[in-house]
Amino acid sequence: MRVQSLSFENYRNLLPGEFFPVEGVNVIWGSNAQGKTNLLEAVWLFTGGHSFRGSRDADLVHRELDGTSRESARLVLQFSGGGREQTAELKLQNGRRMASLNGVGKRTASALVGAFCAVVFSPEHLSLVKDGPSERRSFLDSAICQLRPSYAGLLNHYNRTLQQRNSLLKDIPRHGELLDTLEIWDERLAGFGAGIMEERQRYIKRLAPKASEIYGGISRQKEELGLQYQMTAALEEGTMEQCHQAMLQALHRCRREDLGAGFTTTGPHRDDLLLTINGAAARVFGSQGQQRSAVLALKLAEAAVLEEIIGEPPVVLLDDVMSELDTERQEYLLNHLQGRQIFITCCDPANVRLLEQGGVFQVQEGSILQQEKGVMHVPSFRAGYGNQNG
Template structure:
C-alpha cells in the first residue's frame, strides 16, 4: 500500500498543508522544530493508534497564536492505494474525541481505521529497545504479534490477568501462611497454560523475523558486522505448547516458596528477553550509537517485511530522525536501497539529503511544506 495524498488542517504547527508523495522514498527535511515529525505523526494516526510521541488527542490541534492555547479541533485526510484500489480516509479530532470517514462512510470513532492503513514507525524513542531493559523488547514482540494475530492479544491479556491474580495470592500467603495451598496450584495451572501459548508464539515469531533482521542489518552495515537476535525464555526448553506448559508448571512448583517470600512470580514470559548481539557481543552493553540505531532500524524494517507477508501488502514505513549518528554508507542504504515499499524519512542535514538518488523531497519551514524537484 502507499499514500497518494496527505492533508492536514490545524494539526500541530501545520495550518493547512498537503503533500503528494511518491511511491518510493520521500525525504522530509528542515531545521529542528519546523514540523517534519508532525507530517509522520499525522499519517500514523490513520492506523487507528495513538500518537507515537505520547501526546494526548487534546494536544494535537494547532496552538492559537492569539490565546496560546490549543484550538478545539483538527482535521486530517489521507488518500491511499490498498486492496488493489484507491481509497480515502478522513480523521477529525474535536474536543479530544475522534471521528472518521472511510471511503465516504462516516464512523463515530477513530478505531474504525484500525486495519485500513498499515504502517511501521521508527522514532528516537525506539532506541530504548536496545538501550533499556527487557520490557521494551517484550513489547516489540507483543506489538508485532498483536498486529499479525488478533487472537494473541486475547491470550496475552488473559495471561497478564492470571499473573496479577497469582501475585496477589502470593502476597496474601506471605502475610497469612495458613492460607490453603490448593488455590495456588489452580493459578499455577492457569498461568502455565496461558504462558506456554505466549512463549510458543514469541519463539515462532522470533525464528521467522531473526533472519530478516540479520539480512537487513547486513545491508545497512555493508557486511561489516553481523547482528543476531534470539528469544530467551526464563523457562528453558520445549518447542510445543504442551512441552512448554509442562516445564512451566515444574518451574512454578520449584519456585513457589521463594515466590511467596518475595510476593511475585519469578518465572514466565513476563520475565523473558530478546538477546540482541553484534558480532557476538551485547548491542546494549558494547554497541556504538550508530550500531544500536542500525539494530533497531533492522528490527523495524523486518517487522514491515513480516506484515507484508501476512497481509500481501507492504506497510508504509515512517522513519523519524533516523539519520543522525549513522555514517554515510548506512545513510545511503536507507535513502537508496529500500525497495518495494513507500518510505518517509525525516532529517535535518542538507548534506544527508544530497545522498538521495531517487524519490521526492519536501522542505519544511515554519509549518509550511515545499516539494522540491531533483
C-alpha cells in the first residue's frame, strides 16, 4: 500500500495544495503547531477510521482566525493498493463525511474500510502500556475486527449478554426466585466468551513473535519484549470447547462474589494482555523510552499481521515517536523498516541526519516544503491560498 499523492482543500490549517510522498520513509519535521499531525491525520481518515486524536469531523474543516469555518473540506488520496492505482475522495461538510472510491460514491466513509490500510502510532497510544487493561483489550479487539469483521458481532452479543446477566445479579437479592434463571445466562455468556477468548489467543499467537522481533530490533537485541494473554476465566489456553467449559466453571466459582458485587467478575471483559520487558511488567517497570518502544513494536507487529492477511504492507504513520528514543532506536526506525511506506513526524531536524534514504519535508504554518535528501522524482508540493475566495 502506498500513498502517491494527497491533496487538501480547507482541511485544518493545511494550505490548499498537493503532497507527493516518496516510497519508503518520509520524515516530516517542523516546530510545534505547524500542521504535522494534521497531515498524518488526513492520511489516516482514508482508512475509514475516526480521527486518532478523537476530534469531531466538524473540527477538521479549516477555521479562520475570526472563528468562522469554511463550508467544507476536501481530501483526495491517490494510492496504489490491491495491485492497482486507486483514488479515494473525502468531503467533510456539516460534520458529515462523504466518500468516493475510484469515482463511485459511497454512502458512508466507513465504506472505505479495507480499501486503504494503515496503522498509526500517536503519543496518546502510550496509554496502551501505561493505563489499565481496557486499553489493551480494545487494541486487541479492534485489530481482530479489521481481520475478521464477524468478530464485532461476537463482541456485541457478549456485551449484551453480560449486561443482562449483570442486571439479573442486581435483581436476585430482592427476588430470590430469579436465581434459577442465572444458569441460562451463564451458559450463554460462556458460549460467546469462549469465542472471544479463542480469537484473542489466536491473534496474540500471530502478534507476539512479530512484536518481540521488532522490539529486539529497536533495542538492538539488548531487551526482550514478552506478550501474554491473561485470562480471568481460564488458567491456560485451549480450544473453544475447553474455553467454554473453563468459563462456565469460573462463573459458577465466582457466583457468590458476583452476587455480592452486582456484576460479573470473570470473563474476557476482565482479561489483559501482559507486556513484559526482560520479564518485568512494562507498565510498572518500563522507562519512558521502553514503553514507547513497546507500543511501537505492538503497532508495527499489528501492521505485519495485517500484511500477511491482505498480502501487502499497510502504510505506517508514526506521530512524534522520536522524542524519548535514544539515537540507536531512532536510527532503527528511520533505516530498518524496509518494504513499506512510512510517515514519521518530529520536531528536531537533527533526527533527519540519521536518515539514509527517503524524503524530508518541513511543515511550516500549514505548508509542506520538500527538502533535498534521498530519492525524489516528483515536485512535492504545490500550495497557496492565492485567491482567498477560490
